[in-house]
Amino acid sequence: MVLRLSTLFLRTLREDPVDAEVASHKLLVRAGYIRRAAPGIYSWLPMGLRVLGKVEAIIREEMAAIGAQEVHFPALLPKEPYEATNRWTEYGEGIFRLKDRKGADYLLAPTHEEMFTLLVKDLYSSYKDLPVMLYQIQTKYRDEARPRAGLLRGREFIMKDSYSFDVDDAGLDASYAAHREAYLKIFDRLGLEVIPVKATAGAMGGSKSEEFLHPTEVGEDTFVRSAGGYAANVEAVTTVVPAEIDYTDAPAAEVKDTPDTPTIDTLVEAANRLAPRPDRTWTAADTLKNVVLAVDLPTGERQLVVIGVPGDRAVDLKRVEANIAAHLPVGGELGIEAAGEEDLKKHPGLVKGYIGPGESVDAAVLGSTGKTGLTYLVDPRVVAGTAWITGANVDGKHVFGLVAGRDFGWDGVIEATEVRAGDEAPDGSGPLEAARGIEMGHIFQLGRKYAEALGLQVLDANGKLATVTMGSYGVGVTRAVAALAESNHDDKGLVWPRNVAPADVHVVATGRGTEIFDAAAKLAGELETAGLEVIYDDRPKVSPGVKFGDAELLGVPTIVVVGRGLADGVVEVKDRATGEAENVALDAAVAHVAALAGK
Numbered sequence: 001m002v003l004r005l006s007t008l009f010l011r012t013l014r015e016d017p018v019d020a021e022v023a024s025h026k027l028l029v030r031a032g033y034i035r036r037a038a039p040g041i042y043s044w045l046p047m048g049l050r051v052l053g054k055v056e057a058i059i060r061e062e063m064a065a066i067g068a069q070e071v072h073f074p075a076l077l078p079k080e081p082y083e084a085t086n087r088w089t090e091y092g093e094g095i096f097r098l099k100d101r102k103g104a105d106y107l108l109a110p111t112h113e114e115m116f117t118l119l120v121k122d123l124y125s126s127y128k129d130l131p132v133m134l135y136q137i138q139t140k141y142r143d144e145a146r147p148r149a150g151l152l153r154g155r156e157f158i159m160k161d162s163y164s165f166d167v168d169d170a171g172l173d174a175s176y177a178a179h180r181e182a183y184l185k186i187f188d189r190l191g192l193e194v195i196p197v198k199a200t201a202g203a204m205g206g207s208k209s210e211e212f213l214h215p216t217e218v219g220e221d222t223f224v225r226s227a228g229g230y231a232a233n234v235e236a237v238t239t240v241v242p243a244e245i246d247y248t249d250a251p252a253a254e255v256k257d258t259p260d261t262p263t264i265d266t267l268v269e270a271a272n273r274l275a276p277r278p279d280r281t282w283t284a285a286d287t288l289k290n291v292v293l294a295v296d297l298p299t300g301e302r303q304l305v306v307i308g309v310p311g312d313r314a315v316d317l318k319r320v321e322a323n324i325a326a327h328l329p330v331g332g333e334l335g336i337e338a339a340g341e342e343d344l345k346k347h348p349g350l351v352k353g354y355i356g357p358g359e360s361v362d363a364a365v366l367g368s369t370g371k372t373g374l375t376y377l378v379d380p381r382v383v384a385g386t387a388w389i390t391g392a393n394v395d396g397k398h399v400f401g402l403v404a405g406r407d408f409g410w411d412g413v414i415e416a417t418e419v420r421a422g423d424e425a426p427d428g429s430g431p432l433e434a435a436r437g438i439e440m441g442h443i444f445q446l447g448r449k450y451a452e453a454l455g456l457q458v459l460d461a462n463g464k465l466a467t468v469t470m471g472s473y474g475v476g477v478t479r480a481v482a483a484l485a486e487s488n489h490d491d492k493g494l495v496w497p498r499n500v501a502p503a504d505v506h507v508v509a510t511g512r513g514t515e516i517f518d519a520a521a522k523l524a525g526e527l528e529t530a531g532l533e534v535i536y537d538d539r540p541k542v543s544p545g546v547k548f549g550d551a552e553l554l555g556v557p558t559i560v561v562v563g564r565g566l567a568d569g570v571v572e573v574k575d576r577a578t579g580e581a582e583n584v585a586l587d588a589a590v591a592h593v594a595a596l597a598g599k
């Protein structure tokens with residue numbers, strides 16, 4: 001059916017919505033694709049649904065192509081499965097919880113690992129049933145702390161989530177690879193540039209993981225890339241670890257009075273004054289800064305952790321959060337911040353401005369200096385044999401030449417410091433540079449975490465019970481609509497790529513004569529018969545300026561103007577993206593436009 005603008009449920013707006021910051025949000029509202037219902041929650045209007053449908057269709061085709069089968073779960077779920085995996089607690093304030101009339105706990109699902117795992121457990125029992133890949137395109141709910149940018153970060157949004165079930169690791173690798181390929185095809189067909197970047201698995205657990213980031217300034221994710229093709233999430237970047245140093249002949253460490261040196265700058269200045277080096281000056285990179293962090297565990301406890309990092313590097317809390325789970329007693333959603341005065345007071349061993357490595361500091365070197373008794377982690381650059389100027393855990397004193405591995409040890413190594421432009425890529429592919437992006441999709445190998453928690457086992461070829469290994473794969477569907485709008489617009493409006501455009505052609509009738517409207521209606525009908533999706537602006541008393549403005553705002557790739565030229569037997573065919581226009585004979589117009597649309 002030709003969509004006639006005289007009856008289409010659509011109102012375009014001249015003004016940007018007041019709450020909108022980014023172009024996609026402004027334009028999708030102004031062009032009548034979506035309306036805000038509540039913060040981070042949107043209604044979809046006919047034009048928006050058409051684009052959404054196209055995006056979903058492409059995703060369905062590529063999922064089917066790798067053999068994934070579509071199912072559909074409820075969004076409203078009982079608490080129990082999420083308790084079994086501890087996510088009821090781990091999600092913290094990030095999920096919507098509710099009670100039914102009997103007082104039982106429910107949630108609006110933020111993602112569905114548990115339900116898929118239980119469904120397969122319900123129905124399958126043998127290795128012969130596997131592998132299997134299932135997916136759904138479904139509404140998710142997350143009470144995001146900062147819903148923003150319209151559809152880009154909603155509290156209700158549509159996700160395609162799929163899950164793979166395999167008996168062994170090789171099978172999981174194959175399912176993961178199939179999804180990776182499918183995702184590259186999906187984004188290619190959507191016309192959305194993405195860069196797969198290495199990621200950490202976050203709250204989901206698991207091992208191998210990549211995110212598909214769409215590079216754009218409005219993205220919230222910072223990632224780094226090298227000219228040689230390395231790309232990773234800042235959280236996932238690993239440091240190039242220096243070689244260990246033989247410390248057999250290294251001089252003994254020495255405690256020195258360094259009054260009034262509570263900061264790295266004052267310490268470096270004092271070091272150059274009190275103990276100048278013959279070969280070069282001391283710099284911040286020679287100092288070991290011990291940063292105290294407070295971690296709020298999901299259990300409600302607050303644990304302090306000390307992290308030793310080269311003094312020229314700041315600690316990046318997001319990197320700490322992504323990498324600290326292995327060093328803590330429990331996982332889940334963590335709150336991490338710099339320890340405050342109150343925290344420090346509870347640990348008299350921590351002398352502010354003069355904090356040294358933790359418990360394992362050799363007492364012979366530091367004498368009776370205080371010990372922190374806290375978990376002590378270090379940056380990967382702190383390798384055995386490196387010598388440091390660092391706090392002595394005594395007010396006004398630092399220790400010089402404290403050798404890692406000889407004078408102090410650590411409980412673990414953590415990627416905790418900021419990644420800087422110019423740092424070497426871990427694969428040797430050159431220096432890193434920073435970029436911003438939006439996460440469009442995420443694939444990860446969950447491994448056996450969920451299958452173990454929920455008891456998903458099958459009989460293997462030897463008749464023994466084997467725990468199934470899983471992968472989880474998400475695409476942000478409504479986010480994709482926003483990202484497409486974000487990267488395909490100009491100052492006049494949206495400029496949809498063909499594959500997702502709400503229609504192939506937008507016919508505009510301008511003028512007063514019934515002939516013009518008759519010819520335009522006929523052309524619109526013929527275009528439709530030729531297999532094109534057609535919007536026809538048949539509004540009788542609307543000025544050409546308004547009609548052109550709306551056509552440009554709506555962003556259909558080809559605009560056909562039936563107007564003054566009709567007297568000479570021509571219509572104007574305009575390319576929305578380039579603005580180029582040409583006159584085409586009326587009787588050749590259908591074939592011409594069909595060819596442009598690839599139909």
Ligand code: ATP
Binds near residue numbers: 151
């Ligand atoms: P983000 O880091 O952006 O919060 P996430 O890591 O929480 O994303 P996943 O749990 O992996 O995301 O969800 C799969 C996909 O769902 C994401 O890649 C993204 O495209 C989409 N998505 C996640 N959260 C939202 C949201 N609040 N609004 C819209 N889309 C979202």
Ligand code: MG
């Ligand atoms: Mg998230």
